[in-house]
Amino acid sequence: MKSILQQQCEQLAAERYPLHMPGHKRRLAPAPGLGCYAFDLTEIEGADDLHDARGILADAMQRTADLYGSARCWYLVGGSTAGLLAGIRAAAPFGSRVLVARNCHKAVYHALELGHLTAHYLTPPVMAEFGVYGSIPPATVAAALDAHPDVRCVILTSPTYEGVQSDLAAIAQCCHARGIPLLVDEAHGAHYLPLAESCGWQGGAVAAGADLVVQSAHKTLPSLTQTAWLHLNGSLIDPAAVERELDVFETSSPSYPLLVSLDGCTGWLAREGAAAFAVWRARLDRFYAAARRWHHTPVLGLGAEQQGFFARDEGKILLRIGAAGAADLRAAGFEPEMVCGPNVLAMTSPCDEETALDRLARVLEHRDRTEPPVPRAGALLPPPGPARCTIAEALGRPAALCPLEQAVGRTAAEYVWAYPPGVPLLAPGEEVTPAFAAAVQALTADGTALHHTGAGTAGTLAVLA
Numbered sequence: 001m002k003s004i005l006q007q008q009c010e011q012l013a014a015e016r017y018p019l020h021m022p023g024h025k026r027r028l029a030p031a032p033g034l035g036c037y038a039f040d041l042t043e044i045e046g047a048d049d050l051h052d053a054r055g056i057l058a059d060a061m062q063r064t065a066d067l068y069g070s071a072r073c074w075y076l077v078g079g080s081t082a083g084l085l086a087g088i089r090a091a092a093p094f095g096s097r098v099l100v101a102r103n104c105h106k107a108v109y110h111a112l113e114l115g116h117l118t119a120h121y122l123t124p125p126v127m128a129e130f131g132v133y134g135s136i137p138p139a140t141v142a143a144a145l146d147a148h149p150d151v152r153c154v155i156l157t158s159p160t161y162e163g164v165q166s167d168l169a170a171i172a173q174c175c176h177a178r179g180i181p182l183l184v185d186e187a188h189g190a191h192y193l194p195l196a197e198s199c200g201w202q203g204g205a206v207a208a209g210a211d212l213v214v215q216s217a218h219k220t221l222p223s224l225t226q227t228a229w230l231h232l233n234g235s236l237i238d239p240a241a242v243e244r245e246l247d248v249f250e251t252s253s254p255s256y257p258l259l260v261s262l263d264g265c266t267g268w269l270a271r272e273g274a275a276a277f278a279v280w281r282a283r284l285d286r287f288y289a290a291a292r293r294w295h296h297t298p299v300l301g302l303g304a305e306q307q308g309f310f311a312r313d314e315g316k317i318l319l320r321i322g323a324a325g326a327a328d329l330r331a332a333g334f335e336p337e338m339v340c341g342p343n344v345l346a347m348t349s350p351c352d353e354e355t356a357l358d359r360l361a362r363v364l365e366h367r368d369r370t371e372p373p374v375p376r377a378g379a380l381l382p383p384p385g386p387a388r389c390t391i392a393e394a395l396g397r398p399a400a401l402c403p404l405e406q407a408v409g410r411t412a413a414e415y416v417w418a419y420p421p422g423v424p425l426l427a428p429g430e431e432v433t434p435a436f437a438a439a440v441q442a443l444t445a446d447g448t449a450l451h452h453t454g455a456g457t458a459g460t461l462a463v464l465a
Contacts, residue, residue, distance in 0.1 A: 001267070003060075004060070005264075021042045051250075064263075068229075075259055080187035090238070094115055096151075105185060127308040130162070154181070154182050159188050163314070184213050188220065190217045221351075224261040279354075286358060288302070295368060317346040319344045325374065329344070382438070386431045391427055408436075409432065411432070414428055415427055415451075
């Protein structure tokens, strides 16, 4: 069933000959089988303007806001990255201070860099069983706000890449009691909406009252890659400031097929979402029932480590089976989302085929009977070293390259992360610690490729000269 926005775009495309962009003129397919070029428009009369929406795009975004229960919703065609850059810039004036969860995506760090922001980190506890970050306790946020009363916003990720949630309702209450807005990177939680609550997906950022919420519709819902939503609640963030920053960070020529994809996703959720989420829950229940019988295949959420988080998204299946286990999955016809150290992440969605998770469970059950357990992750997430300057200041100073072992005690001049998940192990301006060096060695030994944004490579690091 075509979405309302698609029908409107197709009607506009059929009415007049295009003496305007795009260059394919809706006559020549950019690639074989790519049919959406037929309604690939630009901001002509009747097509509205994403950066000054008053017509069909405004109506589409209102449909999504109504579905999620937010005050405003903006469509994003630059992924959650565009929403994070714009949202943080709107909430935190240039040169101000913010509270930031250490396990935020690199896009958040780029916003800190561009805004010359001083970050005070909220570092979640690490769950040793898997070497991933747990939840951020509300008391930790309250204490940090008391210690840094001049911060302009709090920035958290929930759920995390691995599906770990924090108590956003309590954290939002803590922030709002001090007049501080809460921005939540919910890129991996677009499926947390009212119609999913009865199936177990509760604790989403919009319902919790977060002031700005960024969601990647394409990650877990039926929408094209690069599509996302930015939701607004409350009165602590000026919507005009958000629109101004979206104008800065997002293209002035948004793709109408991507916008149609977001409206189509909204329509699908409204029509079929409740039934689809119930079926998804049943598939996951069968998988986890099988997983509870395994002896040598740790699954996040089924062991003692669950005491390290407030809640978790069971749609994310984190397995400790290592690179060999990932190879077994590929041999059986599955491609995992991530392989990092001993951890392998399988992402599910309401769009999975009916038997996919049953087949996955059978592959893992066979492996559980024939293979020994993979050792724990170890110290893969080093606590950040002391910040000697802001990220922006560090990137503006002369840097030099040196061997990693000689970099300990120096000040980093580049980011280092594994992608995915894209959470920096080290940020510019931080002291390089022995724990970081040990983490690099452990990840490298496990075959995980680390990305440097400066001149550093395996075994070297860019530091301030």
